[in-house]
Amino acid sequence: EPEVTQTPSHQVTQMGQEVILRCVPISNHLYFYWYRQILGQKVEFLVSFYNNEISEKSEIFDDQFSVERPDGSNFTLKIRSTKLEDSAMYFCASSTGTSAHEQYFGPGTRLTVT
Amino acid sequence: QKEVEQDPGPLSVPEGAIVSLNCTYSNSAFQYFMWYRQYSRKGPELLMYTYSSGNKEDGRFTAQVDKSSKYISLFIRDSQPSDSATYLCAMSNTGNQFYFGTGTSLTVIP
Numbered sequence: 421e422p423e424v425t426q427t428p429s430h431q432v433t434q435m436g437q438e439v440i441l442r443c444v445p446i447s448n449h450l451y452f453y454w455y456r457q458i459l460g461q462k463v464e465f466l467v468s469f470y471n472n473e474i475s476e477k478s479e480i481f482d483d484q485f486s487v488e489r490p491d492g493s494n495f496t497l498k499i500r501s502t503k504l505e506d507s508a509m510y511f512c513a514s515s516t517g518t519s520a521h522e523q524y525f526g527p528g529t530r531l532t533v534t
Numbered sequence: 535q536k537e538v539e540q541d542p543g544p545l546s547v548p549e550g551a552i553v554s555l556n557c558t559y560s561n562s563a564f565q566y567f568m569w570y571r572q573y574s575r576k577g578p579e580l581l582m583y584t585y586s587s588g589n590k591e592d593g594r595f596t597a598q599v600d601k602s603s604k605y606i607s608l609f610i611r612d613s614q615p616s617d618s619a620t621y622l623c624a625m626s627n628t629g630n631q632f633y634f635g636t637g638t639s640l641t642v643i644p
Binding site for chain 1: 570580583631633
């Protein structure tokens, strides 16, 4: 069964460093998303991406964040200058063009900022 | 303003019981309603989705949406120990940005 994959599973970085989180969505999906979940808190929407551009973003997704689909398979989330409060699980999700709301999640990347 | 409210539990039931999980919401524009199951340290797994009001059944799972009351439910019949997980509701008005509940932790005791 096809699934969303994410790398790395755990990333440790120092405050102020740039990190790139990588995702490989399901191959025939057209909509891509990033969410984060701070430990013990709700899953929070960050951004949605379709047709090589951001279609929607939340207040969390400020200028420190960017997304890119550098090739036909990867979807990345970049945090330019990490802060302690960026420590969280980051989930990538994807969905088809016909059922954009049926989002399938990857296993997540645990980001720890020290 | 909290968009989505969900009782975090924990909820503990004996095997075979019917489980009822609920969420309330404040935004009347929500029209996409989802239920996810999340095992510890894993990503959310899509269980059910419903568009607008009504019921939807899939095996042992039934999702209900009452838009007039801004209330959604997930029922699990004949609960199994493998159903032990955190159940998340999520909803959206656009189908893109989803607002999640805090999740309800469920344990099914053999």
